[in-house]
Amino acid sequence: MVREDSLALTLLVENNPKIESFYMLNLSTWLGLEIISKKKAEFAIGLLQSEAANIDLIIVRSKIEKEDSAKILIEYLAKRKLTIPVIEVGPGKEVPGAFAHIPNSLLLKLLIQNAAKALKITAKDMADKVVPEYFPIPILYFKVLRRSVCPVYSQDIEDPAVFIPRFAKLKDFTEAEVNALVQEGITHLYVEKLHRLDFVNNVTNELMTELEALDLSADEQLTAADRSLELLTQKLLSIGITEETVKLAKKNMDTLKRTVKTNPKLAKLLERLLSNKTSYIYRHTQILAYVGSHIVRNIDWGSPDQEEKIMFIAFFHDLALADDTQARVASALDLRKANFSPEVKILVEKHAQLAAEYVTKFPHAPMGADQIIRQHHGTLNGIGFSEHWGNNVSPMSVVFIVAEEFTRIILKNEERPLQRHDLLRELKETFPTSRFQKVIELLESVTF
Numbered sequence: 001m002v003r004e005d006s007l008a009l010t011l012l013v014e015n016n017p018k019i020e021s022f023y024m025l026n027l028s029t030w031l032g033l034e035i036i037s038k039k040k041a042e043f044a045i046g047l048l049q050s051e052a053a054n055i056d057l058i059i060v061r062s063k064i065e066k067e068d069s070a071k072i073l074i075e076y077l078a079k080r081k082l083t084i085p086v087i088e089v090g091p092g093k094e095v096p097g098a099f100a101h102i103p104n105s106l107l108l109k110l111l112i113q114n115a116a117k118a119l120k121i122t123a124k125d126m127a128d129k130v131v132p133e134y135f136p137i138p139i140l141y142f143k144v145l146r147r148s149v150c151p152v153y154s155q156d157i158e159d160p161a162v163f164i165p166r167f168a169k170l171k172d173f174t175e176a177e178v179n180a181l182v183q184e185g186i187t188h189l190y191v192e193k194l195h196r197l198d199f200v201n202n203v204t205n206e207l208m209t210e211l212e213a214l215d216l217s218a219d220e221q222l223t224a225a226d227r228s229l230e231l232l233t234q235k236l237l238s239i240g241i242t243e244e245t246v247k248l249a250k251k252n253m254d255t256l257k258r259t260v261k262t263n264p265k266l267a268k269l270l271e272r273l274l275s276n277k278t279s280y281i282y283r284h285t286q287i288l289a290y291v292g293s294h295i296v297r298n299i300d301w302g303s304p305d306q307e308e309k310i311m312f313i314a315f316f317h318d319l320a321l322a323d324d325t326q327a328r329v330a331s332a333l334d335l336r337k338a339n340f341s342p343e344v345k346i347l348v349e350k351h352a353q354l355a356a357e358y359v360t361k362f363p364h365a366p367m368g369a370d371q372i373i374r375q376h377h378g379t380l381n382g383i384g385f386s387e388h389w390g391n392n393v394s395p396m397s398v399v400f401i402v403a404e405e406f407t408r409i410i411l412k413n414e415e416r417p418l419q420r421h422d423l424l425r426e427l428k429e430t431f432p433t434s435r436f437q438k439v440i441e442l443l444e445s446v447t448f
């Protein structure tokens, strides 16, 4: 039961400081929870001994180092006949008695939904909740950021109704500046209520990007990679190619390559991506990188350098697109039918040109990658969509175009199992010339 007079108190048992950090921020922002955190079940029990009556929910990692944390806590509660709901997160077998188990601990939406359910917070409660005009964010979160996606304020000490602008939107600030505010005694900074979810999403993406692959399951790695790609797009659109975005792009590309290598079969990879609920953009990029690199590996002119190049192109070509509805546009007709604002429409129209511009500024980009990216929707200048590809495009462009169309067809039918026959027939109809047909035949042998 949620007490009327105070926020629901949640005990979080998690030893990864980054996960702990974005769990706290998300749970407090989305559900208004107050959270106490402990690094192990052993320490959590110490708290429960005196405070159990005040705790409404426990969120615990299945296993923390050698400790079976979820199991220990659930057994502890059962023995004392305490009925606090327990949400178990992280890979492993579900412990009987848990309220819910979320094996991919980075699926925050699922965590938030389950926490709401456990606390009997309804969608209506959330909608009715009064959110202050200026939403407080603990100042510690600003230490992981170099800039904020929205303006940031502090509350005037003399007059709490006054909010002083501190950091402008997307303007760099330093850790020293944040520390100076801490020295002034400031514990919270504020963002406007309308911006709070964007802000929280951005901090979460930053923290997820920093997670070590070693600490994560294969599924969690995919989720982290998906969020990291979103972060990269946001940064490219706001600050362009800088040392920071180059580093982030390289990190993202490495993850993409690792996933290609560790998934020998396309069907398996696809199944993984779908069950993982990764974004359409991420699935599109990952499958395209997979298919493209497999074709190049098996084509007569293929070489490790060319493989590297097709991966690079697959990674960059749609990087200017900010969300799934934008990424699903594949023709002039799609664009006309889409319900976009004028700015988004221009972005989608120009995305090939924009991505090509990033690539020309990217250090050591493979030769000619920018041109293939610029022309990936069939227009020479990278603006708009054309259904016609010149017959004089380079061999690499042919591979890319086929791989992209293949990916589009797979994802169009993503709810159904792969129908290789229909798929290849559709491709052959789309690209009747022999240069394309050769590549399509190769696809047959390498991806199934």
Ligand SMILES: [Fe+2]
Residues within 6 Å of the ligand: 284, 317, 318, 404
């Ligand atoms: Fe694409």
Ligand SMILES: [Fe+2]
Residues within 6 Å of the ligand: 317, 318, 351, 352, 376, 377
């Ligand atoms: Fe595209």
